[in-house]
Amino acid sequence: MDIKKATIKDIQEGLINKSFSAKELVQEYFHGINSRNKTINAYIYLDQESAEMQAELVDAKLKKSEKILPLEGVPAALKDNFNLIGTPTTASSNMLRDYISPYNATVTERLIKSGALLLGKTNMDAFAHGSSTETSDFGVTLNPYNQEHVAGGSSGGSSAAVAADMCCYAIGSETAGSVRGPAAWCNLYGFAPTYGRISRYGVVAMGSSLDRPGVLANSVYDCALVTDSVSGKDEKDATSIPEAETTYAHNLKAELNNNIKLGIPKQFLDDRIDSQVREQVMQQIKELEKKGAKLIEIDLLDPKYSIAVYTIVSRSEISSNLARLDGIRYGHSSEQVLESIIEQIALNRYEGLGNEARQRSMTGAYVLSAGYYDAYYKKAQQVRTLIIEDFNKAFAKVDLIIGPTMPSVAPKLGVTSGNPVFGELADMLTEPSALAGLPCISVPAGFNNEGLPIGMQIFGPQYSEQLVLNTAYFYEKHLAK
Amino acid sequence: MAVNRDITEKVADLIKIAIPSSEIDHYASQLNTALDQVDVLQEINTESTPITAQTHGLTNIFGEDHASESLDLDDYHNNKNFRKGYFVVKKVI
Numbered sequence: 001m002d003i004k005k006a007t008i009k010d011i012q013e014g015l016i017n018k019s020f021s022a023k024e025l026v027q028e029y030f031h032g033i034n035s036r037n038k039t040i041n042a043y044i045y046l047d048q049e050s051a052e053m054q055a056e057l058v059d060a061k062l063k064k065s066e067k068i069l070p071l072e073g074v075p076a077a078l079k080d081n082f083n084l085i086g087t088p089t090t091a092s093s094n095m096l097r098d099y100i101s102p103y104n105a106t107v108t109e110r111l112i113k114s115g116a117l118l119l120g121k122t123n124m125d126a127f128a129h130g131s132s133t134e135t136s137d138f139g140v141t142l143n144p145y146n147q148e149h150v151a152g153g154s155s156g157g158s159s160a161a162v163a164a165d166m167c168c169y170a171i172g173s174e175t176a177g178s179v180r181g182p183a184a185w186c187n188l189y190g191f192a193p194t195y196g197r198i199s200r201y202g203v204v205a206m207g208s209s210l211d212r213p214g215v216l217a218n219s220v221y222d223c224a225l226v227t228d229s230v231s232g233k234d235e236k237d238a239t240s241i242p243e244a245e246t247t248y249a250h251n252l253k254a255e256l257n258n259n260i261k262l263g264i265p266k267q268f269l270d271d272r273i274d275s276q277v278r279e280q281v282m283q284q285i286k287e288l289e290k291k292g293a294k295l296i297e298i299d300l301l302d303p304k305y306s307i308a309v310y311t312i313v314s315r316s317e318i319s320s321n322l323a324r325l326d327g328i329r330y331g332h333s334s335e336q337v338l339e340s341i342i343e344q345i346a347l348n349r350y351e352g353l354g355n356e357a358r359q360r361s362m363t364g365a366y367v368l369s370a371g372y373y374d375a376y377y378k379k380a381q382q383v384r385t386l387i388i389e390d391f392n393k394a395f396a397k398v399d400l401i402i403g404p405t406m407p408s409v410a411p412k413l414g415v416t417s418g419n420p421v422f423g424e425l426a427d428m429l430t431e432p433s434a435l436a437g438l439p440c441i442s443v444p445a446g447f448n449n450e451g452l453p454i455g456m457q458i459f460g461p462q463y464s465e466q467l468v469l470n471t472a473y474f475y476e477k478h479l480a481k
Numbered sequence: 482m483a484v485n486r487d488i489t490e491k492v493a494d495l496i497k498i499a500i501p502s503s504e505i506d507h508y509a510s511q512l513n514t515a516l517d518q519v520d521v522l523q524e525i526n527t528e529s530t531p532i533t534a535q536t537h538g539l540t541n542i543f544g545e546d547h548a549s550e551s552l553d554l555d556d557y558h559n560n561k562n563f564r565k566g567y568f569v570v571k572k573v574i
Binding site: 085086098099100102103194195196209235238239241304305307308309311312315319323326328329330333337342343344345346347349350353358359361362363364365366367369376378379380381382383384385386388420421424435436437462 | 484488489492493494495496497498499500501508511512514515516518519520521522523525527530531532533534535536537539542544552553556557560561562568570571572
């Protein structure tokens with residue numbers, strides 16, 4: 001059986017046609033995991049026994065020719081910030097190293113209801129603070145295309161697991177570009193729908209006004225199908241969009257809407273962007289023009305403002321969200337016993353949180369503190385309004401916006417060392433759309449001279465997922481290399 | 482505004498992280514780098530701009546106040562500080 005770059009459709013067809021059994025399939029994926037994960041470090045938790053037991057149940061259904069569910073029998077991976085009952089949910093942090101989930105995230109619950117066969121949980125930047133997995137307390141994830149380079153982050157374990165054929169698709173999450181970025185650097189499709197489309201309940205919180213689960217996969221169809229399985233209103237997440245689940249996969253059409261207008265922000269193609277990334281992405285955009293898309297250059301607010309707004313808003317929300325980690329009820333507790341509860345908590349937190357979580361929490365506490373609130377947090381929230389208005393103006397002229405996902409290809413290992421703002425700078429092209437909560441997809445756009453993948457992002461107004469996905473699907477079917 | 486040692490210590494205390502004295506300069510430097518990065522916002526006039534705290538316009542969500550099924554205590558058993566139905570914590574008083 002060939003699982004290389006397999007899609008959900010390929011696998012389910014193989015299962016239904018009895019080309020292979022679900023158990024054989026799981027064993028084949030674990031064969032790859034056993035030979036590659038030690039080096040790549042995509043997974044930090046694996047459960048082959050449970051996966052094989054689930055596979056046997058699928059095989060029993062298939063034997064009786066029963067209909068299988070949309071994701072049934074398809075091996076998948078879950079980013080380690082999603083709670084899965086009875087398994088560790090560490091968010092790749094020492095603070096939560098011993099934490100065992102007593103409940104399922106809504107995404108996990110819905111995946112299971114759709115038949116997902118989970119192989120394990122994937123590495124990430126600790127608490128999702130980063131764009132390289134180098135802040136993980138479980139070691140860095142290597143890029144399957146070149147092991148001297150990072151896989152990206154924060155969902156780097158998820159992207160490497162899919163790219164190295166260690167699962168068919170993986171769940172990730174992004175606060176700025178943590179799905180799109182690693183997808184771009186690992187030659188995958190990475191989709192994050194409108195903020196609120198997928199529930200955040202049971203996901204270790206980073207920036208609550210920004211966090212959104214997403215999908216990393218080998219095809220646009222898979223992104224759509226998995227999104228359909230996990231989306232929809234959730235009473236447990238007050239910010240979830242009050243709409244029923246979606247039907248993007250069913251309505252997916254590989255077509256460019258008549259006279260579709262694609263906006264190209266000139267700020268996404270200036271000299272801050274690696275020249276090979278620029279040229280390769282422009283070449284792909286020109287191919288779309290040849291197929292009928294109308295290209296329109298647009299002028300957006302400079303991404304430097306989004307970097308600043310994102311830094312303030314996300315770090316403020318981080319300082320608040322991570323404040324719950326006191327090491328008393330759960331989480332790392334120091335061996336050293338202190339007299340004062342406050343000092344004990346502060347010591348637990350110092351030992352359990354890594355450098356990145358400490359410095360981001362401290363920045364957040366600083367900008368939220370009395371006297372600085374107006375100058376930083378309020379100002380950032382006001383500029384966030386201007387960024388949204390800027391997009392609204394752009395979407396009056398164009399249907400979708402297109403450009404590079406990341407300003408460079410995957411950098412070499414060690415990139416974050418000594419750079420306390422690496423994550424925010426690397427995500428400069430994904431932060432604007434993240435701040436506005438827009439649906440986005442990164443699609444593979446080719447390779448640079450060294451064979452490192454380049455990603456191109458397509459995004460639209462809130463709730464325009466179907467148009468974003470259809471356009472990406474057209475690209476995949478007609479232009480993707 | 483440059484963040485000095487005193488401010489860094491104050492912030493560490495506010496956020497309850499016991500940063501050792503020997504590491505305060507390191508975190509002061511990281512704080513300054515982050516704050517330098519956000520200075521560009523002062524270039525933008527926001528005098529009459531409203532804030533955005535939430536991107537899709539939801540305001541308060543109210544629900545009926547009723548008891549519903551809670552987490553199963555049996556599922557806590559694997560957590561190392563949960564024993565016999567209690568969270569076991571260090572002596573704090």
